[in-house]
Amino acid sequence: xKIVRIxxxxxxxxxxxxxxxxxxxxxxxxxAHHPSHEYTSFQSTASPRRFTHLxxxxxxxLPDLQAQPFFGQFSAxxxxxxxxxxxxxxxxxxATTR
Numbered sequence: 001x002k003i004v005r006i007x008x009x010x011x012x013x014x015x016x017x018x019x020x021x022x023x024x025x026x027x028x029x030x031x032a033h034h035p036s037h038e039y040t041s042f043q044s045t046a047s048p049r050r051f052t053h054l055x056x057x058x059x060x061x062l063p064d065l066q067a068q069p070f071f072g073q074f075s076a077x078x079x080x081x082x083x084x085x086x087x088x089x090x091x092x093x094x095a096t097t098r
Contacts, residue, residue, distance in 0.1 A: 001036075001056045001057060001058065001059070001093075002056070002057045002058075002059045002062055002090065003054070003055065003056050003057075003090065003091040003092070003093055004053075004054070004055045004057075004088055004089065004090055004091065005052060005053070005054055005088070005089045005091055006051075006052065006053040006054075006055070006085070006086050006087070006088050006089075007050075007051070007052050007085050007086065007087050007089070008050075008051055008078065008082045008084060008085030008086040008087065009047075009049050009050045009051075009082065009083045009084045009085060010049040010050075010051070010081050010082060010083060011081060011082065011083040012049070012083070014049075014081040014082075014083075016043075016048065016049070018081075019051070019078075019081060022074055022077050022078070023041045023053075023074075025070065025074070026070060026071075026074040027039050027041065029068060029070035029071065029074075030055070030065070033061070033064075033065050033068060034057075034058055034061045034065070036057075036058045036061075037055070037056070037057050037058065037061070037065070038054075038055065038056040038057075039053065039054070039055045039056070040053065040054050040055075041053045042054075049083075
């Protein structure tokens, strides 16, 4: 599996509610794309304009996922809302409780 962490901070004038609605649509698209994909979005409790997303994807399905219209729409929307980021970091899993 390919694992990615996305970190970003919203601009002061960006709507958190609009972002949360866009995230819900994006996550639904990921869920529908392939049953093995896992994706979770987090909002910082200390700084509510900061978000982190963690995604775990089937490597062979990743290029097709990134080519989906919902993926491009969310990416463009997110970039327009950010004061910093989005920054993607690819990760390697070392240990888990699963």
